[in-house]
Amino acid sequence: MRKPFVAGNWKMFKTVGEARQLVSEMVPGLQAVAEVEKVLCPPFTALLAVAALLEGTDIGLGAQNMHWELSGAYTGEISSAMLAELCQYVILGHSERRMYFGETDETVNRKVQVALKQGLTPIVCVGETLQENEAGQTAEVVSRQVRKGLAGVASAFDSSGNSSFVIAYEPVWAIGTGRAATASGAVDVIAGVIRPALSVLFDRPAAQAIRILYGGSVNGSNAAEFFAESEIDGALVGGACLKLADFTQIVRAAAR
Numbered sequence: 001m002r003k004p005f006v007a008g009n010w011k012m013f014k015t016v017g018e019a020r021q022l023v024s025e026m027v028p029g030l031q032a033v034a035e036v037e038k039v040l041c042p043p044f045t046a047l048l049a050v051a052a053l054l055e056g057t058d059i060g061l062g063a064q065n066m067h068w069e070l071s072g073a074y075t076g077e078i079s080s081a082m083l084a085e086l087c088q089y090v091i092l093g094h095s096e097r098r099m100y101f102g103e104t105d106e107t108v109n110r111k112v113q114v115a116l117k118q119g120l121t122p123i124v125c126v127g128e129t130l131q132e133n134e135a136g137q138t139a140e141v142v143s144r145q146v147r148k149g150l151a152g153v154a155s156a157f158d159s160s161g162n163s164s165f166v167i168a169y170e171p172v173w174a175i176g177t178g179r180a181a182t183a184s185g186a187v188d189v190i191a192g193v194i195r196p197a198l199s200v201l202f203d204r205p206a207a208q209a210i211r212i213l214y215g216g217s218v219n220g221s222n223a224a225e226f227f228a229e230s231e232i233d234g235a236l237v238g239g240a241c242l243k244l245a246d247f248t249q250i251v252r253a254a255a256r
């Protein structure tokens with residue numbers, strides 16, 4: 001059984017004060033859903049404040065990006081070692097990073113390797129653009145992103161036997177557009193492309209144990225349709241994760 005997983009990607013929203021307020025309001029409702037692994041990914045500037053509020057809860061904390069070097073002359077960047085002091089997860093390869101900041105499968109792979117070495121759990125994002133979708137290239141693009149992004153990763157488990165990373169299938173055309181994929185469309189890619197690609201990289205038990213999320217315009221009203229599918233292990237949520245009622249509803253729905 002794969003434990004359901006819901007992560008909120010706050011993107012570039014919320015000052016420290018606003019983050020404190022939202023998290024204080026969210027904690028009781030999220031903690032009540034013990035069956036779901038829950039992760040909040042605020043901006044770097046709010047990590048320390050949110051970490052303090054999450055202490056003693058079962059809610060995890062993640063960052064939205066990191067550099068692949070441990071330290072160095074990389075102005076404006078944040079390393080895995082810096083993150084490991086504050087959080088347990090890191091989103092890598094989000095389509096907004098690929099689209100606006102030149103992230104490639106190769107840089108995603110370097111980051112994944114370093115995050116794993118540092119004991120962080122990467123949430124690795126893959127997904128096709130609208131143009132690629134319309135050109136019938138979804139399987140090719142997503143399979144390549146999985147194979148290249150995870151190349152050289154020796155094991156899908158950490159030393160405690162827990163799965164060491166999570167994949168988020170996020171069709172780019174569904175992100176922030178209000179136009180979610182259908183649950184069956186997401187399953188086609190998750191079960192038909194992503195899990196088979198994982199089976200090439202890892203042995204069958206490992207490939208079966210890896211959680212694969214759907215992301216793209218998930219909200220409180222449509223989440224249950226996705227989680228009704230046994231192949232969808234949870235969600236990476238953008239816009240709706242900043243809304244208390246929506247995010248709580250999504251987490252509750254993931255408890256199936």
Ligand code: PEP
Pocket residue numbers: 009170174175176177178215216217218236237238239240
């Ligand atoms: C995201 O940013 O990862 C995302 C899925 O955004 P949204 O839920 O707003 O589509």
